[in-house]
Amino acid sequence: MAVEEQAGQVIVASYAGLEPPTELIAELGLGGVILMGDNVESTDQVAAATAAAREADERPYPLIVAVDQEGGNVARVREPATEFPAYMALGAARDPELAADVARASGEELRALGFTMVFAPDADVTIGPDDPTIASRSASSDPELVAEIVVGSLRGYAEAGIVAVPKHFPGHGSVPADSHEELPVQTAPLEELLERDFAPFHAAVNAGASALMVAHIDVEAVDPGTPSSLSGDVIELARSELEFGGLLVTDAQDMAAVTALYGPGEAAVGALAAGADVVLMPADARVAHEAIVAAVEDGRLPAERLEEAATRGVAVMLNQDAADDPPSADVVGAHEDVSYEASLAAVTIAAGECRGPYVGDTVAVSGGTEQDRARFVAAAEEAGLTVGSGGDTVRLLGGSGPGAGDVAVALDAPYPLGPSEASTKIAIYGRTPAAFRALVDVLRGAETGHGRLPVDVEGADQLGCPRSP
Template sequence: MRRRSWLAGALVGVLVSVLAVPPSGASATVDPATAAAKLLLKFMTLEEKVGQLFVVEVYGQAADTVSANNQRLYGVDTPAQVIDKYKPGGVIYFDARRGPDNVRDPRQIATLSNGLQQAAARQRIPVPLLISTDQEGGAVVFRLTAPATSMPGNMALGAAGSTTAAKRSAEVIGTELAAVGINQNYAPVADVNVNPANPVIGVRSVGEDPALVSRIVSAQVDGYHAGGAAAVAKHFPGHGDTAVDSHFGLPEVTHTREQLEAIDLPPFRQAIRSGVDTIMTAHVVLRSVDPSGAPATMSQPILTGLLRNELKYDGLIVTDALDMGGATATYPPNVAPVEAFKAGADQLVLAPQMDVAYNAVLAAVRSGEISQKRLDESVVRILKLKLKRSLFLKRYVNPDRAVQVVGAPQHLADAQSITDRTTTLVRNDAGVLPLAAGPRNVLVTGWGVTTTQTLGAALTKRGQAVTVAETGTTPSAARIAEVVAQAAGNDVVVVSTNNAGSINVATGQPTAAAAAQQAFVRALVATGKPVIVAGMRNPYDIGYLPTAQTYLATYGYTAESVESLVRVLFGEVNPSGKLPVTIPRADGSGALYPFGHGLRYGS
């Protein structure tokens, strides 16, 4: 134990000295982090190097939480024991919806992070952890909830079109993550959403214009860095033109090489120029680069040939989750991690059957299938990132400070201010908006229990007599008739939709939920009452609601999005959001509303 402590202290001391002394003269071209990483590498065993390649999930809210799921997945009881067993390079946090239930409140998250870092510090080589999560902003992919600040999602930021707003949004997220010990965010999404039927990206993308996406993504990288978190651009080489969700299947992107250069690659090129720390792979087939049909995550022509050699990217490459359908459908647990690593990935995220995956990579190195040189290259990249983020010196956080930083008043104010610039007034044919001052009876209906309640409360606060009648995403004919009857006793109807334009890929027809929402809006409009439709997720709904005369796009349903919507309804905020995507006509005959469309009051 004494020897281990002495070695650990000596190594950290050497690393600190290497990083603290600025290079001069002939050595000025040597990156101190690279030199320190290579020095540290010399002391690591093969098993420790392989451990650094893996990013694992752990179950529990504290490092010593006993969970049957940890035993099921890893054969040990607690998160700290998972770190002790595998010595992984990283951990990814999830909320209770996925299962691990790592994130509840700022003090708890900070304490968990410290506990995991302490477990890593007890190792023979005390390499700190990259602690990651998916906090993209918006209402689709996020892990931290209130009191954490809810910033707008990507498409909302695209509607605002402001790099200043995008940078500040990412800075707030990064600041709050760093305060609780999460030092890497799996964001921003750099996909260009050119397919309205995309089931997995949609509002997670900035929009359809590569130049706009590039500007916003670059600003977000800067913002995350300013906040103290490493940034991860995803999903390379682009997931914006797929009709299959890679969580459940393997999509194919049919872009030609020319289309790839024009559409998908510009945001990643810009992210690289902006110094993005990490790029995440996509489980998508791209035959224009790799005719074999291998998903990008397992494709050497895509990860090494395109990303490393052509785009000259030398940062960290991480896989998307290897337990997703896009990976597991073709590659067994002992094959997926080896093939992904051979393709060019450095870190392997959520490999199913960890013992199998770890031993498969270890065996591949021992057999020569993976060279020691190739392994060392990846481990150096992982160590470099940890050194550049100062994790060897600042691996712990202050839980008291975390409570003060997360959800700070200025953060909340900035979130609302930025969100107010995103709401887009798409159609106002009847001139219903802005609503005049004065009391009226308002029926709030449509999708979302929390959404409709929050919307109703905001209207009530403004002196309206509100009735809330939530219908879900797939209202039955009986429920439609019931709520339409209620509309007769109200002056105005506000109805929220959620993907009312979604299409069944197999049939080319609207999904059951979309068809029901479309029928509901038609029935409400037929009452003759003023009907205000709010598309609360993808803005494409209006293409399938031809009778709706008043339509707004919010790109999300956070509390801030709902508040912004109501402010726009009453003219407290003049809508300034512009569509970051083209809205196609339902019959495929062209554009209903072009990219950049957006109405304002008084113009």
């Protein structure tokens, strides 16, 4: 590749609207594109868009066509594709095999839609309620449990033939700020980071991960004042401490943690010079491309470094090209049973009896969003319950206050259960149709909830209910 081609290869760009930037892909030789929520209208439209992007030029290896599809609140493609619960559900289920099943199912649907790379699983270790960004996107506050679930997920994605990118090294779950809005500061000593935040990433590397995402975090103990995605010292830790030789992808460079400090060209060059291999979502892809070429020409970016980064990207995609052919479109939306299994295994009884029924034949529902309540009603009526006034009240908690109700149900992270005065407290870690079906089945006593709280919840009476021997 010429330098201009290499400079394109290391950029994965975002775009506006429903049509991918095919001319820009061909002109700059972009390494790939990412689809965000604004690029998604329907599954048919997504399949057409990814196909157009992949066919934009005639390169002999796949284009990176990426998406954030973690499950829970971070999922760009929704119904009629299968919706999966938040990643914390898998931590509550404590079942790496189930994590593999979910990742395989999600990966198959993504491949059928034309994606070649997924920015998941989330390998962050959450610190609890003081974590405003990751929360239920993390499997747990226990590094070992996160590592086990991440390794299971990676196996499932690999079996589906999609490149998985664990994120956000060096760990975004233990900083009290959101890098979308500002540069978070990590104040923990390096020894603590190595033991806690690095552990799931180390496990991911040992399990064969071919790519990792690097966050925009100011790690004071390593390189104070510099976002980790632009820090040679932090990136070197991925190479030395994790012994990772694969593809390092920056987090999105259009986030405030970067844009408040750097222009798009400076940020792209800085990340590559620091050792990153893919510049994700520069604020201006064309400006980033021009800056990379200019930096090589004037010696600020060694030509060997750009070549190394481009080579890693091509190598990973050549490996992806060796996967089996994508499944047919019939698999899209065909994994509701897997989603239900994951949600049922996660249901956690944090207060109350370990076996239902917890409600009578008539229930009332409050809290949550309009969609939450509609999905609960649909699941309840499908199961034969009557929804209306006069019955037991189920209070849905999704970031709102505890409220009143006979049964309190946390839909995302379980922390709102703590201050609730309900006699029965349940966490389900999801707002999907399958999550509400699992909840209703537990409420009416048809199933039992055996999930265990994967994080500490002040005010919870118990971690969960064990399975009978």
